[in-house]
Amino acid sequence: MTLRLTAVDLRHRNGVQALRDVHLSIAAGERVAIIGPSGAGKSSLLNVLATALQPSVGELALLGVQPWQLSSRARQRLRSRIGLIHQAPPLPPRQRVVTAVLAGKLGQWGLGKSLLNLLHPVDTAGAHALLARLDLDDKLFAQCQQLSGGQLQRVGIARALYQQPELLLADEPVSAMDPRLARHTLDLLCQHASEQRVTLVASLHTVELALACFPRIIGVRDGQIAFDLSAAEVTPQRLDDLYANAQLSRAPTSADTATPWLPRC
Amino acid sequence: MLSRHHRDPAAFPRLLLATLAVLLLWPGIRLAELNPGVLFDPAVSRSTGAFLAGFWPPAHDQDFLALLWDATLQTLAIATAGMFLALMLAVPASLLASRALSLSAASIGAQPGWLGTCVRWPVRGVLIFLRSVPEIVWALLFVRAVGLGPTAGVLAIAITYAGMLGKVYAEIYESVDQRPAQAMMRAGAGRLAAFAYGTLPAAAAELMSYTVYRWECAVRASVVMGFVGAGGLGQQIDLSMRMFASAEVASILLTFIVLVLFADLLSRVLRGRFT
Numbered sequence: 001m002t003l004r005l006t007a008v009d010l011r012h013r014n015g016v017q018a019l020r021d022v023h024l025s026i027a028a029g030e031r032v033a034i035i036g037p038s039g040a041g042k043s044s045l046l047n048v049l050a051t052a053l054q055p056s057v058g059e060l061a062l063l064g065v066q067p068w069q070l071s072s073r074a075r076q077r078l079r080s081r082i083g084l085i086h087q088a089p090p091l092p093p094r095q096r097v098v099t100a101v102l103a104g105k106l107g108q109w110g111l112g113k114s115l116l117n118l119l120h121p122v123d124t125a126g127a128h129a130l131l132a133r134l135d136l137d138d139k140l141f142a143q144c145q146q147l148s149g150g151q152l153q154r155v156g157i158a159r160a161l162y163q164q165p166e167l168l169l170a171d172e173p174v175s176a177m178d179p180r181l182a183r184h185t186l187d188l189l190c191q192h193a194s195e196q197r198v199t200l201v202a203s204l205h206t207v208e209l210a211l212a213c214f215p216r217i218i219g220v221r222d223g224q225i226a227f228d229l230s231a232a233e234v235t236p237q238r239l240d241d242l243y244a245n246a247q248l249s250r251a252p253t254s255a256d257t258a259t260p261w262l263p264r265c
Numbered sequence: 266m267l268s269r270h271h272r273d274p275a276a277f278p279r280l281l282l283a284t285l286a287v288l289l290l291w292p293g294i295r296l297a298e299l300n301p302g303v304l305f306d307p308a309v310s311r312s313t314g315a316f317l318a319g320f321w322p323p324a325h326d327q328d329f330l331a332l333l334w335d336a337t338l339q340t341l342a343i344a345t346a347g348m349f350l351a352l353m354l355a356v357p358a359s360l361l362a363s364r365a366l367s368l369s370a371a372s373i374g375a376q377p378g379w380l381g382t383c384v385r386w387p388v389r390g391v392l393i394f395l396r397s398v399p400e401i402v403w404a405l406l407f408v409r410a411v412g413l414g415p416t417a418g419v420l421a422i423a424i425t426y427a428g429m430l431g432k433v434y435a436e437i438y439e440s441v442d443q444r445p446a447q448a449m450m451r452a453g454a455g456r457l458a459a460f461a462y463g464t465l466p467a468a469a470a471e472l473m474s475y476t477v478y479r480w481e482c483a484v485r486a487s488v489v490m491g492f493v494g495a496g497g498l499g500q501q502i503d504l505s506m507r508m509f510a511s512a513e514v515a516s517i518l519l520t521f522i523v524l525v526l527f528a529d530l531l532s533r534v535l536r537g538r539f540t
Contacts, residue, residue, distance in 0.1 A: 107455075
């Protein structure tokens, strides 16, 4: 079992309840997509899995250990085995792509090798090979600030793949790419996951992509798991229920505009 | 009705604040015993005028220029050596004092842990102590301890500037985008590696500019410390002023302008390289 969540609640510092009584277990080598309306808690769930957020209540087990019971040093070692692909990868604007990709291994390298790599890239070939698979090898020595949003996302993916984690998490990894490139990139992620026996959990806002690339689909709504099914079992009715939005479905009428606006807080 | 709508709601608070500022500052002027009238006193303006009239032409005889060259080099050496020693102390201290390297704060929305805070506060205290004593006071102390000469100036600059650089460096680390470094710490990277990859690229230009500016300040400070016997241009200007050699003072002041201009150029070139 790669990861198991038992009765996990997550309350943000500002008091917002992001996750409510989440039970989830994912086996090693599984490929899972998380879908749901925006603000449902997809990112919160992924951040809990990435040990970036500590659950307020409940138990989290990752790769056979409980990360929040570990010492800080042991947790850092565990974190180096978990890769998170960000929707907007936090890359310093002036950093070169090759450095940004090789930074994936910082958790495994010692400080000496890390600093040496900053002066002169120690594995240009490795970074080049990964970027070539993502069709970005011409940007190897470009600065991150010269890239578009979709290109930055691919740099983020290359970094996570270079890290070679046992658990690969992806938060909307292809949101800034055109449909064709998005499909190609997701296929690449899935192929990498199945070849390397890596567990892959990705949140996606494009349901078609999720259904096409992932065997298991988890629907999240209001911080809870609405369904947890194989891709074949996800019916249009379930998707309608998942994405149902009371405010948007109702057509605006003249009566609506006439009602006085009331502050909510 | 209309006039009430058109009245600026910020006008009254602004007027109040301005009045308050004048009321508070007026006693300050009295306390500082500032009396601009003294400048227009005929006796004073005559002696000042005579001294200023001697500024042109600046002294440029061979012997004095050789002396000026040596003094300039000594001033630059004091400032540079002092800055180097200050950096040796300031860089580790800033890393210890900055919250940007907190592993506990790397989790989203989390605060730095209590253990880290316990380390950061004493380091901050040491930095405050180092910079709260003016360099001229350190220089007087060191002139007593190690005797007249540039060593006292170097040590005084090293100590005060370590305090300033350490504090400002720590704040620059905290002021740049924290997400790159935090993302790396959350992927298992150590603090220093995450700092070098995540924080330094964004902070480099700011750090460079501040360091060169401080070096420029160190040049000026070493001049002031020359007055208390720490060598360099300061000692030279002190001698020239005592001898009422206005032409020499003018030459030395021109040298200052050239030095500051040089520091400004250096800063611009380095900033261009790092942005």
